[in-house]
Amino acid sequence: MKKLWQKNWNLDKTIEAFETQVDLVLDQKLVKFDILGSMAHAQGLYKIGLLTDEEIKLLKTGFQEIINLNDLKQFVLQFGDEDIHSKIENHLTQTLGEVGKKIHTGRSRNDQVLTAIRLFTKDSLLQIWPATLELIEAFLDFSLKHAGVLMPGYTHMQKAMPSTMGLWAGAFAEGLLDDLALFQTAYTLNDQSPLGSAAGYGVPLFLDRQFVANLLGFGKVQNNSLYCQNSRGKIESVVVAALIAILQEINKFATDLLLFTTSEFRFVEISSELCSGSSIMPQKKNVDVAELLRSKVHLLLGNYSQLVGLSSNLVSGYNRDLQDSKKPLFESLELTCSCLQVAKLLVDSIKINHEQINMAISPELFATHHALNLVKQGVSFREAYQKTAVSYQEKSFSDFSIKDSVHLGGIGNLGLPQLKKQLKNEQKKYQIESDKYQAVISSLLSQKETHEKKD
Ligand code: ARG
Secondary structure, X not given: OOOOOOOOOOOOHHHHHHHHHHHHHHHHHHHHHHHHXXXXXXXXXXXXXXXXXXXXXXXHHHHHHHHHHHHOOOOOOOOOOOOHHHHHXXXXXXXXXXXXXXXXXXXXXXXXXXXXXXXXXXXXXXXXXXXXHHHHXXXXXXXXXXXXXXXXXXXXXXXXXXXXXXXXXXXXXXXXXXXXXXXXHHHHHHOEEXXXXXXXXXXXXXXXXXXXXXXXXXXXXXXXXXXXXXXXXXXXXXXXXXXXXXXXXXXXXXXXXXXXXXXXXXXXXOOHHHOEOOOOOOOOOEOHHHHHHXXXXXXXXXXXXXXXHHOOOOXXXXXXXXXXXXXXXXXXXXXXXXXXXXXXXHHHHOEEOHHHHHHOOOHHHHHHHHHXXXXXXXXXXXXXXXXXXXXXXXXXXXXXXXXXXXXOOOXXXXXXXXXXXXXXXXXXXXXXXXXXXXXXXXXXXXXXXXOOOOO
């Protein structure tokens, strides 16, 4: 395949393989998004009189054909195509003739690839967002259902104070709600249109960047052309940092689950369909899904480190090193999406072993309560502490009630209504954003779309 930059030399095959082989696989995921970017760019060119009515119509049929071929898995990148941007332009030129050669007017592959990546990332984030909300809801439902189930609370992995299954699950819901703040910041930063910044220095044409950004549903135009390129890899790293926060919550949940399902603890059980066995030990039922959930935050940390590293020590502007940022970004988005789905399956399948968990409720968990009872009778805390340290084993804890811990966030007052309200607000925010995105994308894809009149 002829390269877009082809002049009077041919690229050495070993070099071509080195430069493009991994990229060809990754770029396959960008087909739809590169087409969307190209559709909007073409409309922008039409708006400023650089494409005629006839040409924009032709291009639209060309874009639609590629979308159809891609849906049928017949638009497959092959060695020699270099990248998705080249393949699409070459295809348009082959099928439509001269007009195909006009689509690259006023853009560079540098802003083109950035646009496709931002759209791809946005699309993925719009899948991760509701999956996070569903996981939060699952934790909140679990917390409400088991708000009264006592369990030991641990510090230093030693029994500390009475806790509840409700407190335990509610902690993950609240953690994930916090993570949404970081997530939305990353979403907003990614939601900027780099299209029109060209190679990183703009072009001497009257491009209407805002018009094109609106067509693509971007929140704003990324203003400075050079910054568009400088932000490649950096915005990706912010996105992955936000995903890491989510996976940190999932990591802790998975680690607890692994402990609570051991035969020594047996506080809870996980449905058999979610567990696997051993090839040699017939008795085994492993919750290895939780181990694989736990591991993913580490993979993302590696990806984060790749993204920060790849985008550092580069001089301003486009550097080909940035091509390697696609793999860690794409992998992080995909892993987070599947972790959220799997974590929800796990939460929904947890069965509490009440008998076992009751046996774990032992006197030392109430030592602090006895000390505080003395405090209520006027004894100083330090004196009460010393007295209780020698007597707590003999004391009864049958008169203890969860309701005694009524301050907000205590086991008698989990603050679930507030968290539910917060979740509802978050669900609304997501719905608004998702509806906006769906409307913009279907309007762009629609053949009925009327072109804006030329000024
Ligand atoms: N595959 C490249 C990337 O992802 C395409 C961008 C531009 N290439 C170029 N030689 N300027 O970065």
